[in-house]
Amino acid sequence: MTEKLPLIIAAAVTWRLYLWSRAPHDAPTRSVALSLLSAGLSYPVAMPGGAAGIDTVAGHGMAKLVQNVLLLGTVYFLMCFYLYSADGQAARRRARREAVVVVVVAVAITLAAVSMPFEALAGSFRTADMTISQVAFFYAGAGLYLMYALGSAGRWSARYARMSRQPHATGLWLTAVGLGMMAVACAVRAVFVAVRWSGGPVPHQLMSSAAIALVVSSLLFVAGVTYSGARARITATRLWLRRRRDHRRLTPLWRLLIELYPENELRPASRGLWDRWRARGVHRRYHRRIVECRDGLVDISPYLVCAEDDASVLDLDPTQLARRLRAAASMIKNDVPAPGQAVALVVPHEDDRNADVRQLIAVSEALRLTA
Template sequence: MTEVILLGLAVAVVWKLYQWSRAPHDAPLRSVTLCLLSAALSYPLAMPGGASGVDTVAGHGTAKLMQNVLLLLTVYFLMCFYLYSADGQAGRLRARREALLVAAVALAITVAALSVPHDVFAGSFSTADMTIPQIAFFYGGAGLYLMYALGAAGRWTRRYARMSRRPHATGLWMAAIGLSAMAVACAVRAVFVAIRWSGGTVPQPLMAGVAFLLVVSILLFFVGVTYPGARARVTSARLWLRRRRDHRRLAPLWQLLAEAYPENVLRPASSGLWDRWRARGVHRRYHRRIVECRDGLVDVSPHLVDASEDIEVLALPPAVLADRLRRAVDTMGKGSLVPRPAVRLAVPEEDNREADVRQLIAVSDALRLSA
């Protein structure tokens, strides 16, 4: 699970860095990118292997200090995203004031950490000696700022969730609940610090429960911010698969009409192998094939009926129309007369693109079955 989260963070950071390189003046995008980058850099420092490696080189407690400073930066840049997105110039001014605050907190906990022996930081939050004022200030100060920033971000997220529609609203509500739960967990941990600093004890199951709440809230926030994008990607993938399938199903009709009217075949925008699998290439070929089939049906329509037949005969079932299409194409080059002007064929009852495509596919499937 740890490796999956770290891999997901790395992929998200690389993608946001790429987007930022294309829009370097986009302040909200810059904030999101720096937020993810700070989170990704802090995550390995929370792992035993990463922390021990840094501590071996720089001394005990260095990894913990770096991790907490990066967490402060993570929530600060998260706040900046909302400030730059909504408040305009006022948001920029407040972001500068918030930068002074986070810098002051980071400097204060750094001084507190450097003022005690390195081996004091060898333990974790649950085992640290909170009766040492510097240790209590280190954990309490960082926790209070995290509570403040996460609470503010959760409040702004709830505001956006009320103004949004699904699926974005669903993801925003999950993110808001996750942020609020993280803020509550940080507040409770600050209370634990105060109790332990004054000489009291906190039951281990209670501290484990708060730690579990923190993990669950982080996961809920992660799911919330990725839900709209993941759902959009799933929808896009389903559309991609359906249009590839429909493109293949239209092949019999397209081949018949392309042989009869090669001038209707549009020039492809790209013939590369990669274009056959890219979403843009698949959608482009799909729409081009529909246009080519429709143009071919208009051209072949005068050859389908005799002058003695009523125009209503063109409203034929797909199987009958497929048979007439094949016979018309076979006889076109044998001097057959064109008795009437062009008309639309395979017209669906519903006046929309999806119904039109279904009608064309029905005729193409009938051609395939009768081959």
């Protein structure tokens, strides 16, 4: 899974950049794309190979600086997404002011990084020497801005969650909780920096707990931003599977009617193999089969009824109707004149498309069993 993670991140970034190219003037789309791009670029920088390469070229600790600047960009553009979603000139002016803030923070931590010994930032947050003022300022400055930006984004997520309906509200609440927890974790780490800068110790258990909180909050955030889309995809997949199954179950009835009335078969929009699996193709073939079955039932209905039993035929159960359909098919093949007039068959009691399909499937299943 670790080997596939860069590919997943690259795919997500590429997709968002593609959406941005489709709507280049849409500010929220642009903000999400840039946020993901910044996050995606920070990942290889944080990896040992990427960090070693940057440190070799630019000096020890520069990889840590680049990674933190990219993280600042990630949360800034995330905050911009909420600002631009609010729309209006006020939101745009606020985004410009926030841009000034993030640039000031980035410049400040950059100055701190270049003014400290090269090897001071080579380690991790846990092993860094916080008694060096520039190191403490570097981590505190970046952490406090992350706390501010994540907290603001979490607050806006909660506000939108209260105004939204399910399932979007659930996803937004998960996002808000995840962002809030990340902001709290950043605040706790800032306190750790202050304690260690003053020479005090921070227990290993507290450091580990803060790291775990960051991981959990990140997972909640990811779950929140993907919840609505994942749920919609699951619902769409279930509908796709059900319609593929119903399409197959209608085959006995459809085959009998199309054999008798081939002119009722509608021309498919596409005959490609891929169209058989695409959601649009499955739904199109499903609805086409229902229409073809209905048209065929109207055409064959004069052979199922006559003047004395045209009312009773409407009350036939699926098994009895299946037998009459086979008998009617034999009459048509033998060129027997129709004894009655066309009537509506297999009419559901409920005014519902699903009930209509269930009725047709019941007759089709009866045909299959009486074959």
